[in-house]
Amino acid sequence: MTGPTPAAISAREAEVLSALREHLSNAEIAARLSLSVRTVESHVSSLLRKLNAADRRELAARSMPGSTPPPRLVRPPVQWTSFVGRERDRAELIDALERSRVVTVLGPGGMGKTRLAAAVATEMAPDLPGGAVWVDLVSSQPESALQAVAAALEVREEPDRALRELVLDRLGAQPLLLVLDNCEQLIDAVAEFVSAALAACPWVTVLATSRRRLDIRGERVVALPPLAPDDAVRLFLERAGSDEMIERPAVEEICRRLEAMPLPIELAAARVASLGVPAVLAALDDSLDFLSRGQSVDGRHSSVRGVLDWSFRLLRDDERAVFVRLGAFADQFDLEAVAEVAGVEAAAAAGLLGRLVDHSLVVRVHTAAGTRWRMLELVRAYAAEQLELTGETGEAQLRHARWAAASAVALERRLAADDPAWRAELDVLVDELRAVRDRPAASDEWHVLVPALAHLLYASGFLAEARETYLSAAEHAPADREAIDALMAAADIALAEFHVGGAFDDFLRAADVAERAGDGVAQAESLARAVITATRLAAGMPRRIGDERLAELVDAAQRALPPGEQAAAAVVAQARASMLIRTRRAAEEGFEESALAAARRSGDPLLISGVLDILAMRDLGRGALRSAYEHTAARVEVLRAVERHDPRGAFELTDLFRMLTEVGLAVGVLAETLRELEGFRRDAAVITPRQRTAESALPLALAGRFDQALDAAAHAWAEWKNGIGRPPRGLEEVAYGAALVHGLRGDDGLSSEWFERGDRVERAIGHDPEASDVRRYCAARIALARDDAPRAVAILGDVLSDPAGWHHPRPDFTVDRVYVWSLAAEAAVLAARPSAAAELEVAAQAAHESDWTAGYVARARGRLTGDRSALEASVAIWERMGARYERACTLLLLPSRADEGRRELAALGCG
Numbered sequence: 001m002t003g004p005t006p007a008a009i010s011a012r013e014a015e016v017l018s019a020l021r022e023h024l025s026n027a028e029i030a031a032r033l034s035l036s037v038r039t040v041e042s043h044v045s046s047l048l049r050k051l052n053a054a055d056r057r058e059l060a061a062r063s064m065p066g067s068t069p070p071p072r073l074v075r076p077p078v079q080w081t082s083f084v085g086r087e088r089d090r091a092e093l094i095d096a097l098e099r100s101r102v103v104t105v106l107g108p109g110g111m112g113k114t115r116l117a118a119a120v121a122t123e124m125a126p127d128l129p130g131g132a133v134w135v136d137l138v139s140s141q142p143e144s145a146l147q148a149v150a151a152a153l154e155v156r157e158e159p160d161r162a163l164r165e166l167v168l169d170r171l172g173a174q175p176l177l178l179v180l181d182n183c184e185q186l187i188d189a190v191a192e193f194v195s196a197a198l199a200a201c202p203w204v205t206v207l208a209t210s211r212r213r214l215d216i217r218g219e220r221v222v223a224l225p226p227l228a229p230d231d232a233v234r235l236f237l238e239r240a241g242s243d244e245m246i247e248r249p250a251v252e253e254i255c256r257r258l259e260a261m262p263l264p265i266e267l268a269a270a271r272v273a274s275l276g277v278p279a280v281l282a283a284l285d286d287s288l289d290f291l292s293r294g295q296s297v298d299g300r301h302s303s304v305r306g307v308l309d310w311s312f313r314l315l316r317d318d319e320r321a322v323f324v325r326l327g328a329f330a331d332q333f334d335l336e337a338v339a340e341v342a343g344v345e346a347a348a349a350a351g352l353l354g355r356l357v358d359h360s361l362v363v364r365v366h367t368a369a370g371t372r373w374r375m376l377e378l379v380r381a382y383a384a385e386q387l388e389l390t391g392e393t394g395e396a397q398l399r400h401a402r403w404a405a406a407s408a409v410a411l412e413r414r415l416a417a418d419d420p421a422w423r424a425e426l427d428v429l430v431d432e433l434r435a436v437r438d439r440p441a442a443s444d445e446w447h448v449l450v451p452a453l454a455h456l457l458y459a460s461g462f463l464a465e466a467r468e469t470y471l472s473a474a475e476h477a478p479a480d481r482e483a484i485d486a487l488m489a490a491a492d493i494a495l496a497e498f499h500v501g502g503a504f505d506d507f508l509r510a511a512d513v514a515e516r517a518g519d520g521v522a523q524a525e526s527l528a529r530a531v532i533t534a535t536r537l538a539a540g541m542p543r544r545i546g547d548e549r550l551a552e553l554v555d556a557a558q559r560a561l562p563p564g565e566q567a568a569a570a571v572v573a574q575a576r577a578s579m580l581i582r583t584r585r586a587a588e589e590g591f592e593e594s595a596l597a598a599a600r601r602s603g604d605p606l607l608i609s610g611v612l613d614i615l616a617m618r619d620l621g622r623g624a625l626r627s628a629y630e631h632t633a634a635r636v637e638v639l640r641a642v643e644r645h646d647p648r649g650a651f652e653l654t655d656l657f658r659m660l661t662e663v664g665l666a667v668g669v670l671a672e673t674l675r676e677l678e679g680f681r682r683d684a685a686v687i688t689p690r691q692r693t694a695e696s697a698l699p700l701a702l703a704g705r706f707d708q709a710l711d712a713a714a715h716a717w718a719e720w721k722n723g724i725g726r727p728p729r730g731l732e733e734v735a736y737g738a739a740l741v742h743g744l745r746g747d748d749g750l751s752s753e754w755f756e757r758g759d760r761v762e763r764a765i766g767h768d769p770e771a772s773d774v775r776r777y778c779a780a781r782i783a784l785a786r787d788d789a790p791r792a793v794a795i796l797g798d799v800l801s802d803p804a805g806w807h808h809p810r811p812d813f814t815v816d817r818v819y820v821w822s823l824a825a826e827a828a829v830l831a832a833r834p835s836a837a838a839e840l841e842v843a844a845q846a847a848h849e850s851d852w853t854a855g856y857v858a859r860a861r862g863r864l865t866g867d868r869s870a871l872e873a874s875v876a877i878w879e880r881m882g883a884r885y886e887r888a889c890t891l892l893l894l895p896s897r898a899d900e901g902r903r904e905l906a907a908l909g910c911g
Contacts, residue, residue, distance in 0.1 A: 012127040016043040020059055034123070036091060073125045075134045075152050076118055077181065083119050084238060085231025086112070093120050093207075093222050097177070100220035101198055102206040104183075104213050107224035109377070110263025113209035114181050116224065121179050121207065130176025130203075138182040138377045139331040139431040141438055142189040147465060149180075149193070151427075156461040160498045163464055164196075172201035173718070182377060183210040191216050226260035235262060239269035240277075247277040254281050263376070267311050270360035283310060308382045311359055318344075322352045323361060327383030328396040330435035332365065332372040332428055340403040341396060368424040401445035404429075404436045408452035415459055415645055426456055437469060441476035450476075451486060458493060459645035466647070467493040474509075480517035484510050488526065489647045495533065496650035500540035504533045520560040521568045527557035528568075528575035532610065535578040536617070550579050570595070570602040574611050581618050605642050609635045609652045616659065625818065625849040629667040632659045636676060658730075661699065666818045668851025670703045671882040698774075701737035704884025706745070706908055713738035717757065732761040732769075736778045743782035744885065745909045751782065777819035780827060785889075785910075789830035796824045822852040826860035840864065851881050859890050868894065884908060 012033075019029040026040045033040070044056065053059040093116065096103045105113045121132040135152040137145055150156070150163055153170045157163050171178065178197070183190045191214040194206050198218065208214060213221050227235060232255035233248070240251075254277070258264040271280050315323060325342040326333070333341070339349040353373060356362040361383075362373050375383060387393050407429055414422040433453045436446060454469035470490040477483035491506035511526035531553050534545040557572045577595035596615065599607040612631045619628035635656050642649040657677075664673030677696050697716055700709035716734045735758030743751035755778075759769035769775055776795050783792040799820050825843035828836040840860055847854040855877040862870035871893050878887035885908055891901030 013043050013047055015126070016040060017047055017059065020044070020047075020056060038091075039094070073118070073122045073132045073134060075136075076122065077114055077134060077136060082238065083115055084235045085227055086116055086119075088228075089116055089222075089224060090120055090123070093117075094124065096220050096222050097124065097205055097207060100218060101204070102194055102208070102214070102216065102218055103220045103222060104208045104210055105224055106210060106213055106221050108211060109381075110261055111224050111226070112262040113224055115262070117179055117181060117207055117209050121177055124177055128175050128177055130174040132177035132179060134179045134181065136181050137186055137190070139435070140186060141434065142186050143468075144434055144465070145186050145189050146193065147462060149178075157463045157497075163462075164193075168197060168200045171197055171204045173203075175203040176205075178204055178206050180206065180208045183208050183214065184212050187212050187214065190214060227255075227262060227265075229255065229260065232258075232260040232265060236265050236269045239266050240272035250277045250281050254284060257284055267308070267360050270358070271311075271314065305382070308379065311361060312382075312386065315356075315359065318348075319352055319355055319359075322349070323356055324383050324387040324390060325392070325396045325399075326356075326362070326375060327380060327385070327387040328393075328400040329375075329380070329432060331431040332367070332374045333432075334370070334372055337403055337407075337432075338373075341399045343399060367428050369421070369428045372428060397439065398443060398445070400432075401436045401439070401443055401449065404432050405445040405449040405452070408433055408449050408456065411456055412452050415456065416643070423460065426460060430456075437472070441472075444478075447473075447476070447478050447482070451482070451489075454486070454489065455645070455647070458489075458647050458650075463493050463497055463650075467497070470647075471506075480513050480519065481522075483513050484517075484519065484522045484526070487513065488529075491529070491533075492647040492650045495537070496647075496654050498537075498540055500533060500537045501542040504530050504541065504545075507533060515560070520562045521565050524557040524561040524565075524568045525571045527553050527560065528571040531557070531575040532571075532578050535575075535581070536610075536614065547579075554579060566598070567602040567604055567607070570598040570604065570607045570611075573598040574607060574614065577611065578614050581614060581621070605638045606648055606652055608638045609656065612638065613652075613655060613659065616663065620663070623846070623849065625663065625667050629663045629669065632656070632663050633672075636660065665699055665702065666850060666852070668855070668877075668881050668883075670699060674699050674703065674882075697734040698737035701741050703882050704886070704888075704908055706741045706885075709741050710738055713754070732758045732765075732767075732772065733774050734758075735761060736772070736775050740778040740781060743778070744785050755779070773817050773820045777823055780820075780823055784823070784827060784830065789827055789832075792823070792827040793831045793833065796820055796827055799824050818850050818852060821846065822850060822856045826856045826863070829860045829864045836864065851877055855881070855883070855886060855890075859893070862893065885910070 015033055016029060019032060024032070026037050026044065029035070030037045030040045044059070047053070047059055048055075093103065093105065097120070105117055107113050118134070121134065125132040133152050135149050137148055140148045146164055146167065150167050153167060155163070155166045155170050158166060180190060180194070187210065190208065190210075194208070194214060195216050197204055197206065213219060226232070229252070233251055236251050236255055254268055255265060258268060268280055268284070271283070275283070312320065312323070322338065322342040322344060326338065328341055329337070335346060335349050335353065338344075338353055339346045342349060342352075344352065353362060357364060357373070361379055362375055365372050365374055374380075384393075387396055411422050411426055411429070414425070430453075433449060433456075437450050437453055439446070441447070441450075450469060450473040454466050454473060457463075457466035457469060467490045470486045470493070474483045474486035474490065477486060487506050487510035491503040491510070494500070494503035494506060507526045507530035511523050511530065514520075514522035514526055531550050534541055534550060538544070554572065554576050557575065561568055561572055573595040593615075596608070596611045599611045602608075612635045616628040616631040619625070619631065635652070639649065639652055639656060642652070644653070660673060660676055664670075664676070674696065677699065697709055697712040700706075700712055703709075713734050716731065735754050739751045739754035739758065742748075742754060755775070758772075758775060762769040762772060762775075776797075780792040780795040783789070783795060797820075799817070821843060825836075825840045828839045833839070840857065843853060844857045844861075847857045855874050858870045858874035858877060861867060862874060871890060874890045875887055875894070875897075878884075878890060884904060888901045888904035888908065888910075891897045891904070894901075
């Protein structure tokens with residue numbers, strides 16, 4: 001009887017264990033690892049428990065597997081100076097985080113909350129499997145705070161899942177520390193998000209820095225006091241670069257009068273090089289009379305303002321003019337931006353910016369896009385206030401908007417030119433662009449910037465924000481044409497997100513604007529695309545649009561269409577074809593082909609792709625899988641001409657990706673399907689990494705690439721974070737594919753676990769797992785591999801019953817049911833059913849539609865009649881498909897090639 005499995009050992013515990021092998025004391029370990037002795041004692045106690053050791057000696061004797069790189073602080077704030085003091089505050093904060101899941105470091109601006117939180121997060125990260133993740137909210141708005149968290153967690157939006165849901169999924173994956181810095185301007189939004197995260201993600205701990213408490217249940221507040229006197233002096237001397245023994249009494253007096261606040265001390269210390277310590281102290285006498293107000297919070301605020309006032313007065317006129325204009329920025333800026341917004345020459349901007357850095361009013365940071373500068377938030381707010389006092393705010397914001405708009409347009413050009421550096425540049429600029437977007441739409445620059453920003457956000461994968469930005473552009477558009485374009489782009493993105501009702505409404509709004517503007521082409525196209533949306537994606541509509549209403553919309557589009565407009569006419573023809581397929585009006589048979597001809601005359605690849613998909617859907621309704629695949633494969637070539645960053649192609653790309661997988665697998669073109677799926681790895685932002693991985697899992701399993709299939713399934717499942725939130729479409733098939741692989745390899749435990757995962761997903765989306773044809777196929781295939789044909793027959797049911805009444809096309813021969821159909825005849829033969837021969841003939845009538853059916857039928861015929869040629873034909877089919885497992889199983893039935901089959905099965909882990 002085995003004992004319990006040892007609990008996982010963290011990276012920090014592994015370091016402590018390694019030190020124990022060297023027979024170090026707790027104090028020596030603490031010194032080596034920069035921990036407190038109490039923390040080391042806690043780690044030793046945990047190790048004794050986890051490794052079931054009696055004492056330290058036995059613990060030191062235990063061997064450990066190779067260690068992995070310890071978790072770290074992700075996206076730490078830029079630190080341009082060392083962290084000084086606050087040992088007691090650091091210990092208190094760590095203790096608070098060990099006792100509470102949400103801790104807020106509270107204090108006024110300039111008290112050092114961010115620096116302390118960074119030090120604590122860095123120390124705690126190695127002890128957490130997920131490390132620590134830093135989110136700077138300083139330049140965020142309430143509506144963009146979630147995007148900031150998502151970016152820090154490296155979470156991207158997905159077409160069919162909300163960003164909030166994805167963020168909570170990621171947070172729920174493993175224990176981690178989430179640091180939210182500068183929460184005060186977003187207090188309500190942060191409080192709501194943290195409450196949701198704590199409820200949904202039992203392993204997450206939140207550390208917030210703020211000037212206000214979050215005021216949520218379970219919050220523990222650590223009020224940050226001023227520095228200890230010795231630490232304040234150390235900070236001043238280090239920042240001033242002064243010898244500790246020189247003028248120490250004067251330094252102590254400066255720190256005392258600055259109330260031991262880190263920011264005023266740093267600003268004062270920055271002047272020592274030019275003024276000297278005595279002069280700095282004298283300047284405090286002249287300008288900072290507020291120190292007599294005591295130690296209240298308001299007094300501390302006054303202290304910061306006073307030091308900033310003093311630093312501001314020490315600037316030259318030209319330095320002061322640039323400083324206040326920098327208050328127009330939201331976050332970071334480069335020399336070109338400073339020159340544009342401050343209204344100075346580039347050469348002068350460099351010198352002035354350098355002097356502001358020397359004054360500690362601006363700091364230099366390094367980004368993926370190169371060197372930038374920024375102000376601390378408190379300093380930026382002060383500069384903005386001074387800008388307002390000068391009466392120049394409007395002019396500075398206009399210059400800022402002009403620069404931002406030009407930057408956004410330039411980024412669009414780089415995106416169109418396929419410059420790989422555009423994304424890093426956008427990461428740096430996006431907060432500036434958002435700041436302009438979020439101002440009132442009162443300038444030409446705003447109207448240039450907002451559509452460009454929406455486009456860039458779409459290309460970056462932030463679909464929801466991109467759509468909202470397009471809608472904002474439409475609402476404030478200076479002309480109807482711009483409003484129509486923005487509404488159409490918003491609708492396209494909604495389709496990619498499978499927000500079908502929203503897309504339908506956006507198209508109708510665009511049609512209304514076009515009608516008012518007298519733009520018949522835009523009106524016809526918008527109305528037609530609304531009809532296409534309601535018919536082609538009827539399952540996603542929140543409400544059913546009646547056939548009469550659809551006919552009215554198509555007729556209205558036809559009336560609005562000016563003569564000779566081929567592209568718009570092709571869209572209207574596509575809409576009519578889509579509507580007629582839904583209403584099944586046989587009298588209009590052949591209209592789809594005329595719609596395709598019209599689309600090809602237009603030369604628009606998106607129109608051609610849309611009509612090809614309508615034809616494929618028509619074929620699927622008739623059970624003509626092979627023809628449906630041919631139309632789907634044709635879309636691949638057509639859409640190669642579409643720019644991947646263009647929102648117009650969003651839906652066609654996502655729909656093609658889904659159809660290619662489903663129809664390609666059903667027909668049995670495994671190799672081609674996997675090759676095309678691989679091609680999508682370099683495709684548009686709308687094809688998310690999770691979607692690419694998930695869609696590959698089942699094809700890999702069916703192709704016999706078992707290890708790759710299991711890796712893909714594990715990755716897809718981990719991305720969903722073990723079922724927290726609404727599961728993405730297709731995840732159930734991923735799970736069933738993994739269950740199939742484990743079952744064929746004889747691992748019943750893991751197979752059952754993956755079946756249960758798939759069942760859980762099915763139930764979560766409102767489906768009955770027992771009705772899933774993919775599940776039935778996987779379970780029946782495992783049963784046949786175990787020589788349990790009766791069980792396989794019981795699982796599959798009488799799908800081939802009533803052969804006398806069967807005729808092709810048969811409506812239940814669909815992309816999902818093909819697997820059940822394909823296997824049922826062979827199961828009937830192996831189970832010696834009296835009707836096996838008749839069922840085999842039924843299945844054979846559909847063999848030309850699917851290589852799966854053809855391969856299983858040929859093998860079943862060989863089993864039933866002993867016909868070697870039928871078995872050889874089956875082998876050839878599996879080889880053509882690239883289905884390694886099925887090929888190996890068929891080789892076992894050929895005496896001369898049985899050894900080859902056994903070797904192949906052993907290579908697959910199925911020996």
